Amino acid sequence: MAKIVILGAGLTGLSTAYHLEKNNFFDFTIFERESTHGGLCRSVKHDGFTFDYTGHLLHCNNTYFQTVLNEILPPTTRNTLARKSYIHSHNHFVPYPFQMNLHGLPTEVIAECICSFAKRNHQHNNPQSFHEWVLKYFGTGIAKHFFFPYNQKLLQYNLKKIHPSWTGRFVPKTTIKNLFTGLANQENNSVGYNHTFLYPKQGGIQTFTDNLRKKITCSIKTNYNATNIDLKKKIVSFDNGHTEKFDTLITTIPLKNLLQNSTQPSSCNIKKNHRYLRCNAVVNFNVGFKGTSIDKHWIYFPEKKYPFYRVGFWHNFSKSLVRPEHGALYGELAYLPGQLREKELNQRVEKSIEQSCQIFGLSKNKNIVSQKILHLPNAYVIYDHWREKNLPALHKALRDHSVYSIGRYGAWNYSSMQDAILDGQKIATKLLHQFIPAQIYKKKREKKKKERSSEAHAIVL
Numbered sequence: 001m002a003k004i005v006i007l008g009a010g011l012t013g014l015s016t017a018y019h020l021e022k023n024n025f026f027d028f029t030i031f032e033r034e035s036t037h038g039g040l041c042r043s044v045k046h047d048g049f050t051f052d053y054t055g056h057l058l059h060c061n062n063t064y065f066q067t068v069l070n071e072i073l074p075p076t077t078r079n080t081l082a083r084k085s086y087i088h089s090h091n092h093f094v095p096y097p098f099q100m101n102l103h104g105l106p107t108e109v110i111a112e113c114i115c116s117f118a119k120r121n122h123q124h125n126n127p128q129s130f131h132e133w134v135l136k137y138f139g140t141g142i143a144k145h146f147f148f149p150y151n152q153k154l155l156q157y158n159l160k161k162i163h164p165s166w167t168g169r170f171v172p173k174t175t176i177k178n179l180f181t182g183l184a185n186q187e188n189n190s191v192g193y194n195h196t197f198l199y200p201k202q203g204g205i206q207t208f209t210d211n212l213r214k215k216i217t218c219s220i221k222t223n224y225n226a227t228n229i230d231l232k233k234k235i236v237s238f239d240n241g242h243t244e245k246f247d248t249l250i251t252t253i254p255l256k257n258l259l260q261n262s263t264q265p266s267s268c269n270i271k272k273n274h275r276y277l278r279c280n281a282v283v284n285f286n287v288g289f290k291g292t293s294i295d296k297h298w299i300y301f302p303e304k305k306y307p308f309y310r311v312g313f314w315h316n317f318s319k320s321l322v323r324p325e326h327g328a329l330y331g332e333l334a335y336l337p338g339q340l341r342e343k344e345l346n347q348r349v350e351k352s353i354e355q356s357c358q359i360f361g362l363s364k365n366k367n368i369v370s371q372k373i374l375h376l377p378n379a380y381v382i383y384d385h386w387r388e389k390n391l392p393a394l395h396k397a398l399r400d401h402s403v404y405s406i407g408r409y410g411a412w413n414y415s416s417m418q419d420a421i422l423d424g425q426k427i428a429t430k431l432l433h434q435f436i437p438a439q440i441y442k443k444k445r446e447k448k449k450k451e452r453s454s455e456a457h458a459i460v461l
């Protein structure tokens with residue numbers, strides 16, 4: 001039995017392991033459902049192209065993350081790119097962010113956006129929903145032409161039932177001055193959390209995850225799908241028959257699944273809540289084509305006539321992702337599980353591929369050479385009011401049983417790769433402070449460290 005059991009070897013699980021080992025703590029075991037580590041930060045090789053599970057770009061605004069990043073993905077091994085991102089509206093590419101760059105849109109749309117921004121409703125001083133939050137900060141015009149249709153398509157959920165906390169640091173606000181400078185065609189394009197970003201030179205985003213994995217000496221038990229978590233007995237059971245006892249459980253699997261698959265003591269009544277946790281799913285379609293003239297990174301599509309919400313281009317992140325003289329497009333469309341029949345979903349995907357290729361002048365007869373569809377069964381957590389009110393109590397109840405549910409789906413939030421690394425660091429620091437009296441574990445640690453370094457060497461050879 002290991003003192004700490006980690007469920008999931010995505011970035012959060014790997015970061016936890018990395019930070020425990022960095023502090024000379026080795027008494028833990030990681031279990032992963034898939035045959036390899038990485039979670040959402042894996043890349044797929046197909047027909048000479050490399051596709052991530054949709055665009056995964058590294059953004060850094062934290063000094064500690066910067067240090068880890070420099071160690072895991074040193075500057076010489078990554079591209080630093082200045083965002084070229086747009087919103088496709090009225091057959092025009094509006095530079096991102098929409099709320100600052102209205103130049104080029106039809107005059108009546110510009111007038112509607114500016115007038116309603118000036119008259120925006122100050123009744124919503126304390127917005128209770130994302131819908132009200134948008135009206136408070138942007139007015140009805142910008143809401144109508146961008147925020148409402150885009151977020152509706154992305155989240156597939158009634159925006160009046162979404163809590164405003166969903167926006168966080170991700171949505172840049174605007175001012176009358178920004179609106180006018182944007183109108184004079186002076187692009188306000190260095191705003192927002194992602195105006196520059198990093199991407200591995202080789203191998204897709206998986207290089208970042210693989211490099212992190214290489215820093216960890218412990219082996220990862222892959223093909224271990226946790227099917228039951230007994231909170232009272234502190235035992236995790238897996239679908240291959242294995243059971244593992246734990247003192248402390250760090251879980252990065254979706255909170256919804258954790259609750260659904262838990263056995264709870266009579267004093268704790270949280271299992272039933274899995275029904276109220278909502279998350280959408282995303283289909284990521286990828287198309288490889290001849291030619292590389294498209295220079296955009298990614299484009300948002302708010303208009304209803306397009307089923308997809310975003311399209312991007314792999315070859316502009318790194319040339320290594322595509323065949324020589326080729327480019328590759330990716331697109332994303334979202335749905336709520338249970339909302340669509342498979343046939344209807346497939347039709348939407350087909351339509352999305354057709355429309356997005358048409359917009360960028362790609363055709364099967366002319367230049368398309370490859371296609372790959374990837375599924376993300378959990379993508380964007382829905383910040384509804386139930387979540388806002390009840391999530392802290394769920395986490396507390398789990399913590400009371402020494403279970404820490406962290407990472408994007410463990411914590412059940414909207415977070416980035418940076419957050420995943422920081423989540424792992426935080427939980428490792430917390431636990432190390434909590435229960436590692438150095439003398440007790442010193443001998444055990446040294447022994448495990450020795451064992452693992454000989455294991456690691458054996459693997460390298």
Ligand SMILES: Cc1cc2nc3c(=O)[nH]c(=O)nc-3n(C[C@H](O)[C@H](O)[C@H](O)COP(=O)(O)OP(=O)(O)OC[C@H]3O[C@@H](n4cnc5c(N)ncnc54)[C@H](O)[C@@H]3O)c2cc1C
Nearest residue numbers: 008010011012033039040056057226253379407408416417
């Ligand atoms: C559409 C989309 C686009 C994104 N784009 C970006 C971006 O551009 N930049 C950015 O910084 N972030 C982006 N992210 C966020 C980023 O993907 C996550 O923050 C990060 O990958 C979360 O890592 P994690 O380890 O918490 O979760 P995961 O990657 O989901 O890892 C969880 C692991 O648990 C395993 N697991 C699940 N169930 C079980 C089980 N029952 N038993 C054992 N193991 C199990 C899974 O297989 C997986 O390996 C994006 C996310 C999405 C959905």
